[in-house]
Amino acid sequence: MRRVRFALLALAVYGAGTALHGAAVAREPAKPMALIPFELERAKERGDRAVLNLNEDVTRVPGFRISELPVVDGKLGEHAKLDNVEIYFPYGRIVTATAEFHKYRITRVSSGTAAMLDPRYQRVRSFDQQLGKVCASEIGSNGEKVEMRIAPNRVMSVVHVLPPQQPGVDGDTSPSYRVTSGLELRFLSRKEPMAEQLYRECRRPAGTKLTQKG
Structure with a gap:
């Protein structure tokens, strides 16, 4: 499965403001994760098992699910539009999902x-x-x-x-x-x-x- 690890990581660091800030966030203790609502239904609709969790590292997002990396509030690299859901990842992990x-x-x-x-x-x-x-x-x-x-x-x-x-x-x-x-x-x-x-x-x-x- 093709993943856009390096591209998304670069965008996440940009969204964090500085590489130093991004590194500090990376050293935080692991956050509890939970499945994004309706991810199982989306996976069934696509015919795969590529589901995502809140608090998951954004580099785990499969490239085939990304439809757009929009500029929001003048910032590129904090949001991604996927299949019927938009994720927000200001510090390199998915913190909200909107559908x-x-x-x-x-x-x-x-x-x-x-x-x-x-x-x-x-x-x-x-x-x-x-x-x-x-x-x-x-x-x-x-x-x-x-x-x-x-x-x-x-x-x-x-x-x-x-x-x-x-x-x-x-x-x-x-x-x-x-x-x-x-x-x-x-x-x-x-x-x-x-x-x-x-x-x-x-x-x-x-x-x-x-x-x-x-």
Whole structure:
């Protein structure tokens, strides 16, 4: 299996700021890892076993899974778009993973384009199993519902409930979802400003009513 070890390592060091900083991070004790949500489903879809974990060294990413190395916030070498998931690796290890789920997607047909059901949307049904049950929810400043879920393996996921990206047939307005998952709140908060607030709600004593505004 072809891997882009040297290229990704160089990008990770660039994202760390300096080679010295990158070396210091490399000397940190090994972090606990956990499978990125829905990795088994992606592997089954591709027909291989190349799954990735949160906190895994980014040089373990197989080259065939990389579709783009985008510039985000003016920085190259901290993000990679894979097959239906984007990873964030500021210090050489994968610290967050973001995936989107839309019921319909635009597909080219003989007459032009058409809205077709996206089979990956079925994964929304397994959110409780994969991500854990909703333990806190808020309404963001833009009016969107934002939830936190915490899985038994301690993976925290911030879930945005979004308007449909593409209207469906017969006026179907099933929502879209954006899911960002991580093991460390400090990194999850970089991607999701509401993560810390939601986490505090999730950690309230049992029996305490969760905040659900709106």
